[in-house]
Amino acid sequence: MRSYLIMYNGTAGKSDNEAIAKKAQRVLSEADKSVDVVATGSEKEAVQQAASATTTHDCLVTIGGDGSINTACKGFLKAGNSIPLGIIPGGTVNNFARALKLPLDPDQAILTLLDSQPAKVDLATIGNIPMVSxxxxxxxxxxxxxxxxxxxxxxxxxxxxxxxxxxxxxxxxxxxxxxxxxxxxxxxxxxxxxxxxxxxxxxxxxxxxxxxxxxxxxxxxxxxxxxxxxxxxxxxxxxxxxxxxxxxxxxxxxxxxxxxxxxxxxxxxxxxxxxxxxxxxxxxxxxxxxxxxxxxxxxxxx
Missing domain, CATH: 2.60.200.40 (Tumour Suppressor Smad4)
Structure with a gap:
């Protein structure tokens, strides 16, 4: 994978999302990856960004908890396709990340993006609404x-x-x-x-x-x-x-x-x-x- 889109909720209030996104961008760029970062202002925008990423990028990276991952999956369902999904946990419980044995520490999660392999994972749906966990x-x-x-x-x-x-x-x-x-x-x-x-x-x-x-x-x-x-x-x-x-x-x-x-x-x-x-x-x-x-x-x- 050469191109990454890092997406995070830009309206999350007091969070470290922006700092985490910039660090992930720096780490990936130093590994000779092409990286774009987007701070979304609404769920609708995030869904559209995730859907578009399936044709413009090799990987989508989300920062957040199960709700943020769910939003990314809405975009994948809208596109009718998915690309590898990188997860930097940032929620309260991070249930999905725990189930997949992903590092909960943001720094470790960023490093995982460089030393990882895509694994097939099930998704539940209710019509066009995803359920990840x-x-x-x-x-x-x-x-x-x-x-x-x-x-x-x-x-x-x-x-x-x-x-x-x-x-x-x-x-x-x-x-x-x-x-x-x-x-x-x-x-x-x-x-x-x-x-x-x-x-x-x-x-x-x-x-x-x-x-x-x-x-x-x-x-x-x-x-x-x-x-x-x-x-x-x-x-x-x-x-x-x-x-x-x-x-x-x-x-x-x-x-x-x-x-x-x-x-x-x-x-x-x-x-x-x-x-x-x-x-x-x-x-x-x-x-x-x-x-x-x-x-x-x-x-x-x-």
Missing amino acids: SLTLGRLADISQNVKQDEKRRFGVLIYLFKGLKELFTNRSYKLKITANGRSETLRAQILLITTTNSVGGNVAFNPDATYDDDFLHVFILKEFTLPKIMTYGAFFLSGNLKNARGVKYLKCKQIQIENLSSRDIKTRIDGDPAMALPITVRIKADFLRVLLPRKANSKND
Whole structure:
């Protein structure tokens, strides 16, 4: 790869994005690479830049968390094609980067761009909307909805635990119709989670059976989310056995349709950001992405 486009959110406020971008540009240029840098002023501009990069550059580099990676993937989907994607983590949780075993330190991530290999990585889609890491709905999404950006920056993942404890005092459930693997089922649930990797909330041991290139969606449906249950779920979550916990339904599929049978709207969150309401159909787009990973980190070749 000879030409790189480094893209970052120019409206992120108090961030080191610009300094990181300039350092990455310097390091790549010193390695005799052609490098362009763009600070985007809106998501629409970022999507267009990513789409255009598929015909003008050999590699797109993003600086940020799962939301920034998601925006780049929107551009790839718009173009109907992808180019190798370099990731310099800069989010609060960096769930996707953790799942791919990428360095979280910006300096190390920049060096990885020079000593890496593109690995095929799955992408989930809801129509033309990408999902790089996770989709949630129900009370887990309600918790995230109550977390503000400045709270995420100040407290990190701990803010989710605090907001979650407050949510435990409600007992809201949702009636859903789930269609996957040729079967339909109607059920009540308090949380539904879909992932494309082994990592959730930065816990890379969440689902040891999943990999970023296994060509499957991994679906967890929690029927209860009460104080006694959260203690049990927490232990199973940390040990990587949540799918074996009582009250948890686990599905492994390439496509899932989720319909709302409740009277109130049910909204989703994708890669940590607010997204569309039900109904939705989520599909796996196997090996659509090519992400620059440290050498010997390609799971299909391990």
